[in-house]
Amino acid sequence: MGAIEVPVLIVGGGGCGLSASVFLSDQGVDHLLVERHPDTSRVPKAHYLNQRTMEIFRQHGVADDVLAEAAPLEKFGKVRWQTTLAGDGPLDRRLIHEMDAFGGGALRETYAAAGPLLPAKLPQMWLEPILRRHAEERNPGRVLFHHEVTSFSDEGDHVVAEVRNLDTGEITTVTSQYLIGADGGRMVGAAVGIEMQGPPGLVNTTTVYFSADLSEWWEEGTLITHFLSPEDPDLSSNLIEMGPSWGKDCEQWGLHFAPGPPGRWDNETVVPRIRELLRIPDLEVTVHKVTDWIVHAHLADRYRVGRVLIAGDAAHRQPPAVGLGLNTGIQDAHNLAWKLAAVLDGRADDSLIDTYESERRPVGRENVDWAVSAATHHQAVIDAVGAGHNTPAGRRKQRLEAYFDPSPLGDTVRARALEIFHTHRGGCQSLDMEVGFHYEDGALVPDGTEPPARVPMRNEHRPTSRPGHRLPHAWITRDGRRLSTLDLTGRTDFTLLTGPEGTPWCEAAARVAEKFSVRIAAVRIGAGGDYADTDGGWAAAREITDAGAILVRPDQHVAWRSTGGSENPEQALAEAFAAVLDR
Template sequence: MGAIEVPVLIVGGGGCGLSASVFLSDHGIGHLLVERHADTSRIPKAHYLNQRTMEIYRQHGLDEEVVEEGAPLEKFGKVRWQTSLAGDGPLDARLIHEMDAFGGGALREAYEAAGPILPSKLPQFRLEPILRRHAEQRNPGRVLFSHELTGFSDEGDHVTATVRDLQTGEITTVVAQYVIAADGGRTFGSALGVEMQGLHGLVHTTTVYFSADLSAWWHEGTLLTHLLHPEDPRLSSTLIEMGPTWGKGCEEWGLHFSPNDPTRYDERTAITRIREVLGLPGLDVTLHRVTYWTVEALLADRYRVGRVMLAGDAAHRQPPAVGLGLNSGIQDAHNLAWKLAAVLTGRADDGLLDTYEAERRPVGRHNIDWAMSAATHHQALLDAIGFGERVPPERRVPRISAFFDPSPLGATVRARAEEMFRTHRGGCQALDVEIGFAYEEGAVVPDGGRPPARTPMRDVYHPTTRPGHRLPHAWLERGGRRLSTHDLTGSGTGFALLTGPEGTPWCEAAAKVAEKFSIPVFAARIGNGAEFADVDGGWETVREVTGEGAVLVRPDNHVAWRSRGAGEDPVGALANAVSRVLNPGAGAHRVPQGV
């Protein structure tokens, strides 16, 4: 292939890298993606796509296929704990607890009010083919699987990389202005001296992926079913639907064995263990694969080194609790894509890319800490009620028997446990973790407003237009078409300026500022008599500015700046805000001449 030049090289074709490719294509940025594997992942990895991720996929036209192939919320909106899936013993197949989770059941109303789309469940090995298809369609000939990065050097004003075609052995030199390292940390981090700080090798886990007909025993509607064996904690596990049919008709499954089980399995022993764990000794099982993986809690000390940006697992790795790993990586790519587009089209200085680390690294730190806290708490909860792996063997069966005792004392034991289970809402009802995070520093213009109070369990989300926060969702109507406030930025590099019904001066200013900065700024007056009808008064409720005020929204649907009122010089104020967002490290913020 010789040598090629591209604005951006993406290394890694997993969920993060493929998402980055789609986003860059929508921003009109040329790029090359290389992935050493011949195909997308076949390993059962992440399976929960949270509300913020689904909003991002909706913005980029990926949501319909994800929703079509994924499980609807009523099929996964609970978490369940039971002693085993089946069995005829006195403590077998007994329900311990069940609670609404991730937008299901009684949570649904709050999630529907918070965003234009609900969370979805689609395992990563089913998601990635969708992403690959869209990436290839939007960037033909530049998404290359079976291509391995063999070396790179940052030359200061560009990166030179060598890529080998693993099928032909051909070497290609790639010259890129920037690199997105979505390689899981295999190459770039260590080569660049990036330190992964935190806890290595916390837990070693075995996951088996298999097919079986569990329809006679499966309780529909659960994202996770924790099986807590009444006698042997080594047989405790977590069972997860993997589709492609959802509910009782599910064909494929993932089963996380107990981390206390050090066994290395072959096909025969793995199938035996699956039957033993589920309590189904005669189950017909087809084993697809066994994977061994390590739980870590690690954060890169830097997200940017020169012209290389780390994203996804290359930047952060956390326990699977709360489902923040893949979601965080996709959101990294979303944050980075519009900034790369602004810099590469000359609309912003290179310093804008420094805000990627300033914004996303604190979120990565919080998500790791939150996942660790939720995982630790879950284990402590199970130990406290007698089902945990740390309960001494001689006490395990008596305590579990007491839990199911039909006597008044048994009712008290269950009532106490139910109150303790409620504290797990920080692990499976944490809507404010999913969509309530904010960028306190970076490509935002603070206005001195205080953030809304956050509940300790992060189970209540408070919408706000405070700069740095995700734009609150509200339903609007224009020309008989229903749309969200999130739709106003579009899927490209556009900003949006949202005003109240008296915001005409801001809309006029937006047109002038857009022309001078050569950036799209879509202005929308919302309210009575305005172009956009405020359905049910949703925007007025959440806008936190007067009818004469304005909210400037970045292409990633985070609030960049706001003016609570009309202002004396809308053009000057808006131009200064845009300049500060696009050139945050420029010192004295420039405003184009004539604005």
């Protein structure tokens, strides 16, 4: 039996665990990751990388590799509802509705104004190898697949785990100061008494991953196409490109059937159903996997027990609507990594890690609730055209014929449905859910202001420099080089952004950095400063005067701000750091 001592042990090598490994490496934290499977995901699973996640990947040098394989926005920026993919019947291949989604089409300008990168589409089976490569390059020999944690115990000042090599059977004892459970809730959370709260499984969904050439019929530029069968509600489904090529060149697909009993089809019996649904009776289909999975709406009652923390699906599980699951997990890891680094380096008290739960659990609650709401409302959208499960099979055709009726009455039917379709912007245009989440209680210094009011559908984002919020994005320049304000934030550093009259803050930052043994990058933005605010975007978003200052954490969230100057900037900054790091 071997033995290893390491500051952090990560259990789970999916999207969340691998991201945590990358972020910890960039923080200079030695760690070990173990994953029981021999390789990364073999099925596509989550496929939408939202704007905030892409910003995080940009900060950590991963975004370019993701974008090299991901579908560009013009390949997935719409959501469609139609009757069938092919066929020559009177109700076949009929477009019911389409709308811009996730930054596509008319939304592009709004999304582009919100951040330096647009969203991307890359299913987990293609994303995870990229993350694994980055994790292994930054932490050689410490990313172990086909290794399983068989048991662990929290000893108060450290955690002891037994890890088995599933190839050789060898057992290694791993002693760590902290353990991160990113295992999807398989073992870690339950072992320390964490409970997942929420209703029993909502519904069973059958997903088929298959390869087929659909180029003759597929409409390019669609993230997801919902098929509403004129005859059989069990044939209502949605179809999603899964790459590795995109648009009409796509080779692999994910087909989610309407909720139904588990085990209804296998790799062979599902093929006729695919052909029937798509109305392509001679389609050559290669089925890779048929899975039944339960849609959950669960949130962990705690994110930390002693020296054990959970993240990703181990902490929250929600319907896939809005694409918040994987993104929330990656953002969990981003929040946690800098805090672990600060504590392990002795720059902060262990209580800083408590703020991981106080900050991220409310976000997890909101995201679970939002996904449930969006999924529930989508059923109302389908019912609006008479193609939901609530419409008897015998009336579905009649309702759809009424929808397509060219008469004045048909105009009214379509107009009514259009108003309901428009409410779906809360599911596929919810920009503020992607970049507008914020923290009210945690590693920050409240300034007494109220958060900006959020648009009920979350389809508008109002940037703010209020403590707890993500730093507003604005384009700035220096020596002809164009950067985002988010690019000024370091992976390990705190960043102090000031106006052109902020020299006293910058000088104070150098002294405070030495006092607290932290790194602070101090930057003046504006005329005569270190960076030029060329188009006035920063001045419009900063909410401070030319003499004010904003302190930004390594995870790009605002920790503290002073709207103006100070008689004693060193004391003000020192008090801010003492509060944030609990010194």
